[in-house]
Amino acid sequence: MMETNEFIELMKFKYKLNVIRTYIRYKNRVLFDLNKDVFFKAATFLYKELNFRFIIATGRDNDKTYEIVYHFSNDQTGLITNLRINIPKNKPEIESLTSLFVAADWIEREMHELLGITFLNHPNMKSLLSGENWKEGVHPYKLESRQAKKP
């Protein structure tokens, strides 16, 4: 059983240069700011070697970039690890996690639909929620599509 601090040191050691910031939250919650290029390695490490369970990912448009927070859970210690990745708006692309676990399938399709982020190497990049007649290129969770609707 690993303590939270030990875990953070391990993550920092493993990705020495690339962990931008670490936050320890109330109780056992950790948030890592990661660079886009190491995120797939970090997710593989969490899932394959430390047996973390993937909970879900949150996508958000924070005006400057697209921000995705991947939530992982360690069911032995109750630790939730959040990996935060910022994706530039001019090139919204990120590696898909479907090659690691099937559970990433739906949420990546949802984020593609709502925010327009492309997930590379995803086997089935169809939209999850909207119907067939939904206009292409309209992503309801983008900031600009919200502002456009205001009178």
Add this chain to the structure above:
Amino acid sequence: MPEKTIIPVGPYHPLQEEPELFKLYCDGEIVTDIEWETGYNHRGIEKINESKTFEQVFFVVERICGICSTSHPFAYANAMEEIAHVTVPDRAKYIRSIVGELERIHSHLLWVGLAGHFIGYNTVFMWAWKYREPVLDLFEIITGNRNSYAMFKIGGVRRDIEEKDFSTILTILDGLKPKAEMLMNAVIDDPVIHMRTKGKGILTRQDIIDFCAVGPTARASGVDIDIRRDDPYAAYPLVNWKVIVAAEGDIFAKAVVRFLEIFESISIIEQCIEKMRKEKPGDIEVKVKNIPEGDGSGRAEAPRGEVFHYVKSDGSNAPVRHKIRAPSYVNVATFKKSCVGQTITDATLALAAVDPCYCCTERMASVYDARTRNKILDGTGLIRMSQEQTRLIQGRKSKVEGQRSKVEGRRSKVEGRRSKE
């Protein structure tokens, strides 16, 4: 040679309470692939919450699901208390756990009833729903509502349980115990239910890990996860209870896990009431004035599995982003494993075994001919098929065969007439 057929289950189907479309690809009677379409029930709740204050969000998330209507406020309260660094008073913890466990009892009984109906045992359906009724009455006594209880708030609960209500709660639960036991024994000892559910729709341990499935679905496949124990919240660390795990991973194991969980829930409520009696009545909430900037992840074990809420606050009075992950979102995806290779009648059961909830994620059924796109079977037809399968096993084959020979007799008559002409 059998024709390949697509069987759409959804979007509106009496088997399932809510809309979602499953397309079962069948080769003869065997399901070879499954596809789904979701979104029929998408209400944009995450988006709505961004325009509500933190207090108002409770009432919105409570309406995500009618069955587990307390697990979403539970997880949301956990997330908010994490942002605000609040510790809830003990009495509020006990009340929260009591409401949470009562919900588990009524939700599992509801599932048992529906599963009985799909198999064709309508007595099980009637009984399970009859015994569920007093639990709903308890909700009315404790919260004032039979559904959508509006009990939770940031820092505590809205209503206290009075001393005089304790005995009523205990009496009703005592009455429920022998009834649930009788129902469980009736289901577990029934040879026909064994034939319909044992070895059907199996999910292995590895499948659960791949699909990241949660709740009774995972626990029936030997994956020992329960948020109440793993990431303790409310009064769960203060009472004694155990996590029910089964190894087989089939539909029968899921039923057993749910039954045994009902008894654990009753025990948890009894212990909570005992502790509340010992401690004098105290505060049921902590006043929270401001929600600081930050983010919180709250979890709660709903009857169907882990509910996850992620809230991001910027220091104002409304969330900037609120992400909700309901247990069915990951459990429904396991159909790809549990239904493929089964017959259509067993696949109907495998779909129900997960206890899918689509207000949380998003359902109907009909059979189409793959080539002509004509409807062959509809939803009621599918249930009828599943119920007939049970009747066949029950040894009423002779009756069915009798009917068949009648049909054949008629056919030969018609042919005889034709040849005469």
